[in-house]
Amino acid sequence: MTEKSGDNSRCGMLSALLIACGLAVTVFAEPAPPSWSPTSIFAPVSTPAQSILDLSVFVLTVTGAIFVVVFSLLAYAVVKFRKRGADSGEPAQVYGSTQVELAWTVIPILIVVILFLATARVIASIQNAVHPGNAMEVTVIGHQFWWEYRYPALKVVTANELHIPVGEPIILTLLSADTDHSFWVPRLGGKTDLIPNHPNSMWMDPRETGLYLGQCAQYCGTQHAKMLLRVIVQTREEFDRWIQEQSRPTEVGDNVSEGQKIFERTACVNCHAVAGTAAKGRYGPDLTHLMSRTTIASGAAPNTLENLRRWMQDPSVIKPGSKMPAMGLSNPELNALTAYLGTLR
Amino acid sequence: MSTESIASPIPDVEPRPLVDQLHQWVTTVDHKRLGILYIVYALVFLVIGGLEATIMRIQLMRPHNDFVSPEVFNRMFTMHGTTMIFFVAMPLVFGFGNYLIPLMIGARDMAFPRLNAFSFWMTAFGGLLLYFSFLGGDGLYGAGNAPDVGWFAYAPLTSQTFSRGHSTDFWILSLLVSGFGSVGTAINIIATILCMRCPGMTLGRMPLLAWLNLTMAGLVILAVSPLTAAQVMLLIDRYLGAHFFDTQAGGSAVIWMHFFWIFGHPEVYVLVIPAFAFASEIIPVFSRKPIFGYPVMVAATLCIGFIGMSVWAHHMFTVGMGAGANTFFVLSTMAIAVPTGIKIFNWLATMWGGQIHFKTPMLFCTGFLFQFLIAGLTGVMLSVAPFNWQLSGSYFVVAHFHYVIVGAILFTTFGAFYYWFPKMSGRMYSEALGKLHFWLFIIGFHLTFDFMHIPGILGMPRRIYTYEPGRGWDLWNLIVTIGVFFQAAGVLVFAGNLVWSYLRGEFAGSDPWDAWTLEWSTTSPPPSYNFAVIPKVKSRRPLWDLKHPEDPDWHYE
Numbered sequence: 001m002t003e004k005s006g007d008n009s010r011c012g013m014l015s016a017l018l019i020a021c022g023l024a025v026t027v028f029a030e031p032a033p034p035s036w037s038p039t040s041i042f043a044p045v046s047t048p049a050q051s052i053l054d055l056s057v058f059v060l061t062v063t064g065a066i067f068v069v070v071f072s073l074l075a076y077a078v079v080k081f082r083k084r085g086a087d088s089g090e091p092a093q094v095y096g097s098t099q100v101e102l103a104w105t106v107i108p109i110l111i112v113v114i115l116f117l118a119t120a121r122v123i124a125s126i127q128n129a130v131h132p133g134n135a136m137e138v139t140v141i142g143h144q145f146w147w148e149y150r151y152p153a154l155k156v157v158t159a160n161e162l163h164i165p166v167g168e169p170i171i172l173t174l175l176s177a178d179t180d181h182s183f184w185v186p187r188l189g190g191k192t193d194l195i196p197n198h199p200n201s202m203w204m205d206p207r208e209t210g211l212y213l214g215q216c217a218q219y220c221g222t223q224h225a226k227m228l229l230r231v232i233v234q235t236r237e238e239f240d241r242w243i244q245e246q247s248r249p250t251e252v253g254d255n256v257s258e259g260q261k262i263f264e265r266t267a268c269v270n271c272h273a274v275a276g277t278a279a280k281g282r283y284g285p286d287l288t289h290l291m292s293r294t295t296i297a298s299g300a301a302p303n304t305l306e307n308l309r310r311w312m313q314d315p316s317v318i319k320p321g322s323k324m325p326a327m328g329l330s331n332p333e334l335n336a337l338t339a340y341l342g343t344l345r
Numbered sequence: 346m347s348t349e350s351i352a353s354p355i356p357d358v359e360p361r362p363l364v365d366q367l368h369q370w371v372t373t374v375d376h377k378r379l380g381i382l383y384i385v386y387a388l389v390f391l392v393i394g395g396l397e398a399t400i401m402r403i404q405l406m407r408p409h410n411d412f413v414s415p416e417v418f419n420r421m422f423t424m425h426g427t428t429m430i431f432f433v434a435m436p437l438v439f440g441f442g443n444y445l446i447p448l449m450i451g452a453r454d455m456a457f458p459r460l461n462a463f464s465f466w467m468t469a470f471g472g473l474l475l476y477f478s479f480l481g482g483d484g485l486y487g488a489g490n491a492p493d494v495g496w497f498a499y500a501p502l503t504s505q506t507f508s509r510g511h512s513t514d515f516w517i518l519s520l521l522v523s524g525f526g527s528v529g530t531a532i533n534i535i536a537t538i539l540c541m542r543c544p545g546m547t548l549g550r551m552p553l554l555a556w557l558n559l560t561m562a563g564l565v566i567l568a569v570s571p572l573t574a575a576q577v578m579l580l581i582d583r584y585l586g587a588h589f590f591d592t593q594a595g596g597s598a599v600i601w602m603h604f605f606w607i608f609g610h611p612e613v614y615v616l617v618i619p620a621f622a623f624a625s626e627i628i629p630v631f632s633r634k635p636i637f638g639y640p641v642m643v644a645a646t647l648c649i650g651f652i653g654m655s656v657w658a659h660h661m662f663t664v665g666m667g668a669g670a671n672t673f674f675v676l677s678t679m680a681i682a683v684p685t686g687i688k689i690f691n692w693l694a695t696m697w698g699g700q701i702h703f704k705t706p707m708l709f710c711t712g713f714l715f716q717f718l719i720a721g722l723t724g725v726m727l728s729v730a731p732f733n734w735q736l737s738g739s740y741f742v743v744a745h746f747h748y749v750i751v752g753a754i755l756f757t758t759f760g761a762f763y764y765w766f767p768k769m770s771g772r773m774y775s776e777a778l779g780k781l782h783f784w785l786f787i788i789g790f791h792l793t794f795d796f797m798h799i800p801g802i803l804g805m806p807r808r809i810y811t812y813e814p815g816r817g818w819d820l821w822n823l824i825v826t827i828g829v830f831f832q833a834a835g836v837l838v839f840a841g842n843l844v845w846s847y848l849r850g851e852f853a854g855s856d857p858w859d860a861w862t863l864e865w866s867t868t869s870p871p872p873s874y875n876f877a878v879i880p881k882v883k884s885r886r887p888l889w890d891l892k893h894p895e896d897p898d899w900h901y902e
Contacts, residue, residue: 037817041735052731059729063722069717073693078711083700084523095901096638104690112679120672122731127668139793179502180598181740186804190734193664196592198599200665217738217806219495222415225809321415
């Protein structure tokens with residue numbers, strides 16, 4: 001029985017080692033290609049995310065080495081000192097040793113000092129970074145359950161899809177309109193919380209164009225799960241063109257004026273704004289250039305006319321717990337509204 | 346000390362009617378019965394909390410699953426966390442502490458038996474209050490039933506604005522009430538250990554379990570008090586119009602985080618230090634050697650207790666503290682790794698050169714050593730603030746703290762169950778079923794919690810009821826869910842083993858493990874007065890001295 005249990009533990013240790021190796025391989029793998037996971041912390045594309053990764057790899061190396069040493073000692077003890085049938089009597093009674101205790105106190109202290117110094121340097125390099133005076137600022141406001149983006153210098157307000165130019169430092173001011181949220185796009189940087197009454201900020205300088213995904217990382221209520229982040233990094237020219245389009249007032253054709261009237265006489269205007277019209281609500285996303293966005297409901301569904309119509313009919317079908325109520329509109333009203341929203345480019 | 350006279354059989358008495366027996370359990374002030382009540386109570390809630398976890402894991406098995414609604418999922422993770430910490434882990438810690446401390450220090454009961462009973466019933470009714478919310482939480486608004494604000498209930502989600510109905514009130518009241526119970530038991534443990542030790546048992550001769558529980562009890566008093574204060578403030582916010590945490594009226598959400606985590610982090614040590622205590626008793630006995638470096642182990646424990654009070658804000662690296670504050674909490678958190686490492690090395694050194702008997706308790710303690718090593722190292726990673734900015738609030742953190750709470754605390758607690766079950770029931774458990782439990786549970790544990798780290802580093806936040814496909818999270822989540830069923834099977838085998846052994850197990854005798862501490866010198870189960878004659882001790886291993894008069898420990902200490 002004793003013999004058998006010894007073998008069992010050895011198998012256990014071996015399988016545990018295999019699992020650990022599996023983990024280690026995953027962890028030490030080269031920056032994951034976006035096709036594998038678009039949100040991996042191991043594929044940074046901005047300075048803060050890169051310096052976090054460099055520090056992380058150092059920490060993983062040190063902790064990995066400690067694991068290998070201590071695990072080997074444990075495995076050796078389990079195999080070597082398990083009771084065998086022939087053993088009789090008690091083993092030598094050893095009570096301790098000052099030299100050994102000193103050794104395994106001093107060595108860990110040295111390791112901690114090294115890790116601490118490396119960490120303190122990276123904290124300072126990210127949190128105390130000095131930005132050029134002309135760095136672009138964007139105000140991010142967390143809402144239950146969507147993101148509002150304001151470009152104060154450019155007088156643009158948009159929602160849920162953040163556009164920024166490539167290769168420039170961007171400073172995000174983080175505010176919250178209601179509960180706590182957290183802005184986390186792993187490939188662009190670590191997360192920072194958006195806390196009401198407690199303005200925060202973070203920065204990033206993406207070095208590659210593309211779409212970067214993330215989502216709210218601090219529990220904020222029923223639909224915390226579908227508060228998705230989409231950051232679109234563009235060349236300076238593309239970004240300037242986007243800003244121009246966003247700054248233009250919308251033009252409404254006569255063929256959709258029916259939908260506009262419905263929009264303006266129902267509760268829609270209490271929460272939503274469309275520049276140049278009577279709609280000035282700020283509780284929900286700004287709809288002035290709704291159709292320039294690829295998703296609705298903070299990334300919960302693609303922005304198509306069918307989805308817009310479904311959304312207005314009953315938001316809880318797409319996003320149960322959303323703060324937008326079902327508007328109780330008739331089919332003709334829904335069609336007219338959908339046609340109107342479809343022109344807000 | 347004469348074991349013969351103590352071990353004499355108790356005369357048979359006529360079994361009392363069931364009502365009488367139940368009445369005795371309800372009105373008891375005996376530390377052993379209260380200990381068992383705590384433990385049984387915790388086991389019931391372990392099953393409930395486990396079911397809540399299973400519901401979450403089925404929901405997360407694949408992306409866009411609709412097994413439960415977001416509202417139900419949010420209640421499940423709130424109830425799972427609150428239940429497992431306050432109504433499983435804490436009662437288990439107090440249950441074993443209650444049962445073992447007087448027996449191990451040669452006392453006849455705790456210092457304040459009636460406070461002991463009061464504390465248990467406060468904890469018990471706290472748990473009932475929490476679960477009554479399923480019925481009463483709707484309140485007048487028809488809004489919500491069970492609490493859904495998360496187990497650390499960040500402001501302002503708990504304000505009247507965002508949490509209508511009474512679910513949050515039940516959460517507050519249940520933690521307030523059970524908090525009083527926890528402080529009562531902590532005072533009791535401190536008084537018992539300081540004042541009730543048998544003749545000859547100096548502080549330096551106490552079993553390590555007593556030292557560790559003394560530290561734990563001190564931490565409970567320091568940590569639970571701020572939590573209680575915060576709950577009172579929150580209640581005043583909700584009903585008397587105060588604005589401590591009401592951000593819409595100028596209150597501070599960050600102050601709640603500080604209050605919660607100055608409780609929340611020491612709480613981790615409140616739970617893990619008793620787990621260390623079990624390991625420190627079980628590993629020497631099954632290695633057949635005294636604990637290596639007893640004074641260093643005591644010092645390391647006190648060190649963890651002291652430093653543990655100054656690390657709380659490492660839960661808050663992402664809330665926008667300045668570089669200075671972040672750097673301080675990096676240093677204090679990393680510093681904890683030193684005494685914790687010392688403990689691991691001392692347990693290893695205890696096994697080194699021994700003759701390790703791999704009975705079920707020792708298997709669980711070996712699993713604990715392996716898992717606690719990994720949990721400690723992922724803890725070091727999380728203490729690196731910049732790394733933490735990526736990992737915090739992700740599934741990596743969830744995996745890390747389950748490695749501590751399940752991989753370390755629950756594993757040693759299972760070990761403790763098997764080790765002291767013969768003492769508590771007078772019967773031996775089934776070794777075969779015990780080993781089956783161990784293997785099922787360790788396989789399930791590693792399937793679930795090893796693979797849970799990976800979606801975290803791939804950007805999956807915690808507390809989401811569903812997730813998008815195409816993020817590289819699907820496979821890992823499926824494996825994690827599969828592991829849950831192995832763990833559940835392990836717990837079923839465990840429960841079956843307990844029941845079967847209690848009814849049919851072989852008689853254990855007073856000292857089935859050939860152990861060295863005082864609880865093994867009295868009968869199994871011990872009589873209500875514990876010891877017929879209060880023992881006298883001359884060393885840390887009184888029963889070793891008795892069994893080896895030619896080579897007693899007090900020659901060397």
